[in-house]
Amino acid sequence: MVRSSALRFWVQCVAVSAALFSSENVLAQKSLKEAYKDFFPIGVAVAPRNLSGPESDLIKKQFNSITPENAMKMGPIHPEQNRYNWKDADAIVAFGQQNGIKVRGHTLCWHNQTPKWFFTDSLGKQVSREELLARLKQHITDVMTRYKGKIYAWDVVNEAVPDTSNSIYRASKFYQIIGPDYIEKAFEYAHAVDPEAKLFYNDYNTESVAKREKIYQLVKKLKDKNVPIHGVGLQAHWSIYEPTQAELEKSITQFASLGLAVQITELDVSVYPKEHERREKKTNDTSTFTAEMEQKQSAHYKMLFDTFRKYKGTVTGVTFWNVSDKSTWLDNFPVPNRKDYPLLFDQNYQPKKAFDGVVNF
Numbered sequence: 001m002v003r004s005s006a007l008r009f010w011v012q013c014v015a016v017s018a019a020l021f022s023s024e025n026v027l028a029q030k031s032l033k034e035a036y037k038d039f040f041p042i043g044v045a046v047a048p049r050n051l052s053g054p055e056s057d058l059i060k061k062q063f064n065s066i067t068p069e070n071a072m073k074m075g076p077i078h079p080e081q082n083r084y085n086w087k088d089a090d091a092i093v094a095f096g097q098q099n100g101i102k103v104r105g106h107t108l109c110w111h112n113q114t115p116k117w118f119f120t121d122s123l124g125k126q127v128s129r130e131e132l133l134a135r136l137k138q139h140i141t142d143v144m145t146r147y148k149g150k151i152y153a154w155d156v157v158n159e160a161v162p163d164t165s166n167s168i169y170r171a172s173k174f175y176q177i178i179g180p181d182y183i184e185k186a187f188e189y190a191h192a193v194d195p196e197a198k199l200f201y202n203d204y205n206t207e208s209v210a211k212r213e214k215i216y217q218l219v220k221k222l223k224d225k226n227v228p229i230h231g232v233g234l235q236a237h238w239s240i241y242e243p244t245q246a247e248l249e250k251s252i253t254q255f256a257s258l259g260l261a262v263q264i265t266e267l268d269v270s271v272y273p274k275e276h277e278r279r280e281k282k283t284n285d286t287s288t289f290t291a292e293m294e295q296k297q298s299a300h301y302k303m304l305f306d307t308f309r310k311y312k313g314t315v316t317g318v319t320f321w322n323v324s325d326k327s328t329w330l331d332n333f334p335v336p337n338r339k340d341y342p343l344l345f346d347q348n349y350q351p352k353k354a355f356d357g358v359v360n361f
């Protein structure tokens with residue numbers, strides 16, 4: 001009897017100290033923004049629904065930069081020629097201001113999620129080069145003026161380079177109607193509105209040899225013409241299988257050789273091999289986060305952040321695309337209804353194994 005109550009007491013003591021130890025551990029754990037305060041801001045893409053409740057607490061604790069995931073894209077913010085929808089973008093900028101969090105703007109000119117009206121007149125006919133340039137200028141001027149001084153960096157042109165084909169320009173409506181100089185015009189319009197804002201060209205698949213080279217040619221032409229561009233955004237929609245450290249270093253150094261900053265603008269590390277085109281779910285597409293995936297993802301995140309730190313001064317920002325594994329755009333892309341686990345926080349907003357290797361160095 002005496003022995004068993006002593007044993008019970010001992011077991012309780014062990015349990016209590018284990019709990020204390022682990023909660024102290026959580027408290028003692030550095031946040032992302034503290035760990036990187038001498039390197040670069042750590043950002044996250046947000047929607048208005050993330051700005052209250054547990055996600056908002058997580059954002060305030062871990063991040064010191066935010067990017068509107070969708071709210072500033074051409075379609076959502078400018079659905080009709082004479083109507084802007086400022087509500088969501090205003091809420092995100094106000095959240096940043098209230099909490100001392102920087103805001104990155106995304107994005108002023110993109111071939112995707114552009115409203116139809118942009119390219120057609122009232123009779124449904126395609127607009128002229130002059131008209132499209134005038135609309136682009138108006139759009140950039142209105143959006144940037146509203147947030148002038150509150151947004152420190154903008155993705156001015158997004159994804160203007162194709163993955164395949166030999167051309168360095170994607171055959172978008174902007175390209176077809178205006179010609180390749182729509183890109184430099186967009187940067188010039190943006191710089192005229194806010195000369196303080198850092199202006200970026202942003203794209204994905206930037207570690208593919210062919211695409212990196214095309215992006216390099218594109219931004220080099222801009223630099224040679226003294227177009228006001230300050231950096232290249234590597235979207236960084238990567239996976240546990242790519243890129244290699246050498247591929248990543250090549251992208252960073254090649255763009256930096258033009259005197260440009262590099263920002264990691266949309267980071268996620270999918271646990272599946274990377275695919276850039278939408279496709280249907282197949283029978284062997286499972287949605288389990290295996291121990292092997294967890295291991296690979298931790299090693300990959302560690303390598304990525306080791307590399308970002310190595311290029312301190314060139315890499316001037318790192319932004320994650322979504323807050324936690326609870327819900328991310330990769331749950332529905334490229335395969336609808338296949339759950340992905342690409343971020344540093346799990347479905348209960350707790351730091352994953354990969355988090356440790358990112359904050360402890």
Ligand code: GLA
Pocket residue numbers: 069106158204235266329
């Ligand atoms: C691209 C865009 C982002 C976003 C992602 C998917 O990377 O730049 O704005 O749409 O696709 O969420």
